[in-house]
Amino acid sequence: MDTREKLIQIFKMFPGIGERQAGRFVYFFMSRNKTFINNFVNLLLKLNEETKQCSECFRFFSEEGKSKNTLCDICRSSNTDRSTILVVERDSDLESIKNSRTYNGKYFVFGSLVPIVESNTNKTTRIEELKKLVASKMKNGEIKEIILAFSLNPQGNHTDFYIRNELKNLVKSDEIKISSLGRGLSTGTELEYSDNDTIRSALLNRQ
Amino acid sequence: MDTREKLIQIFKMFPGIGERQAGRFVYFFMSRNKTFINNFVNLLLKLNEETKQCSECFRFFSEEGKSKNTLCDICRSSNTDRSTILVVERDSDLESIKNSRTYNGKYFVFGSLVPIVESNTNKTTRIEELKKLVASKMKNGEIKEIILAFSLNPQGNHTDFYIRNELKNLVKSDEIKISSLGRGLSTGTELEYSDNDTIRSALLNRQ
Amino acid sequence: MDTREKLIQIFKMFPGIGERQAGRFVYFFMSRNKTFINNFVNLLLKLNEETKQCSECFRFFSEEGKSKNTLCDICRSSNTDRSTILVVERDSDLESIKNSRTYNGKYFVFGSLVPIVESNTNKTTRIEELKKLVASKMKNGEIKEIILAFSLNPQGNHTDFYIRNELKNLVKSDEIKISSLGRGLSTGTELEYSDNDTIRSALLNRQ
């Protein structure tokens, strides 16, 4: 494989990029000058240096300068409400919720959804890390609610079910609530074209 | 205008049909034989004869034979829960909710959404008919809840707001609740691509 | 099946209409008044009366009044160039070409494409009628070119091939040319996204 083919293989790993667009990226770089490439390369190396994974919520975070923080800015901030943990699949879900400015608690990045048929889930998800975090927060009496926030599709539902099941021995008391995101009409939903599950949820959750 | 052009004008009134498809419908009918046309025509005339508009919920309903009912099957049925009225924009919304088999109460077809800028709303909607129905049901002490079920877009929201405002003098007591369909994640929603409003609702309505 | 269900079955036969839209058409008719229905029904019956299939090109054509023409307006017109016959799959293709105002000859509606794997083609297409027409026009010495105008997909190509093969014994002399529509870039084609066949044709047919 020559340099171009090797680069196409890497570009195809970018989220949402297929063979054809990967090829166009190669052309894009072929037509850039040395200064552009150097600038881009330096930013990538800088990002890598500035990026760490939070030891508590497993979120990737970046900080300029050589900080020694092992906790991300959300986990460190005194403004963060430590009584709730919102569990998401991945960093980009976390970012969407953060951008909505409606949640002020802690997060936990679960790493992936739980496949519906799967023997060895522990290896791809952070179920053990989540249990450990919940156990330690319970000891402190800090935690009151765990919110499961997965996409509304079969795998997301299965992951919700799986985590509830795994936490049920740990969270026996009534002091801690496990909740899931509410269901109903979402922005732009046309009633006429809604599926039965959505209508059912929208009716049950009417207010 | 010749016969074909006149028919194209009518086909263009069918829901979701544009000029081009209207033209294809004309070809479709040109290539059918007399028996097909007669069968179709007879069914249309039969439908028209069998169809009435319910005097209470304004839903169109059809009944074989020459019945003298002025109320539709839902409004007549003893199985219908008369304590709730669910207000929808149009018949097809009603049908979607009916098909979801999660609602057992009465309906009311409002006729159209309320345009956000509009001086003369009364003429296009059934606000007066709705008020009259609610007033008469209140007298009987039958009604406990009015559910507003409009699509989740600016006009739907405006209509929700408009009806609440119009009913507020009528429904002063705490005995009758006015509710709206719940908001949150709907089937297939990907968290990463959700808008802020949907995330906010999904968090607020978590359970 | 009640009237509504019977009508849904018919609407589903309309070109491009599925179950859901068929249901919306029924609602559309339920909410129309008697005058509208009668007007529509009368136009359909009138169209049926006015419509005939041309005995030469098999095109459906409609004429107001009770004409006794067995030939359509194109086949009858003295402005029609009788030296070329353009063979299309169906009436709507003919209409597209007619609307482009670039062809002034005769047409022939073949009825359907020839399936790639098929034993009994004669029954679904008008190959015998086409042969007969060509033979009779050759006798008169009227015809100079037969243009095959099928969509550019595997079945269209196969039909082109099939007709050429069927006509080859009939049209031995060099006096009659069999041609197919030209290939190349079509309006809106982006070179970068073109397939190899299109680029090859566009290069071969450069001018």
Next chain:
Amino acid sequence: MDTREKLIQIFKMFPGIGERQAGRFVYFFMSRNKTFINNFVNLLLKLNEETKQCSECFRFFSEEGKSKNTLCDICRSSNTDRSTILVVERDSDLESIKNSRTYNGKYFVFGSLVPIVESNTNKTTRIEELKKLVASKMKNGEIKEIILAFSLNPQGNHTDFYIRNELKNLVKSDEIKISSLGRGLSTGTELEYSDNDTIRSALLNRQ
């Protein structure tokens, strides 16, 4: 702007990448380890070193090792037919045509299309370079045909017209032909949905 924001600005320059996907690329890189980043960075720097712009056709080409070629592999190859020059807008168009394996001549990358309303075209296109190349090839008597190969849209048509006009004083003799890619049905074209221009071209170019 912090490192992430700077990178988003760069990713948005990638062909076909918008704000949201640029953001996802940043997350992608945040979650990669040092080895991955280094490998990618080294390939980019290597590509930059290996890439040159051909002094004759202005195509970007890459060659492993430190070659001193100023001409690309196509312009250098003895297999290339020097009697035709095919003018394309950009490298990716050239690549499409090359991949179709139906053209064996020289190319010329014009750089951009000519905007329909534009005073100062010379600055964004390589019209002067094209004229110079054609003039020099004419002197040698090498060149027989210039093929203009632009996308079939208004700007592409305008560029075709512009180049023909600019070359007309240079290419007076009948010895050199200026041609454009053929027009007609392209793969997948449905006759019924074709525009008039495409039908006209397909009829004119029938064969």
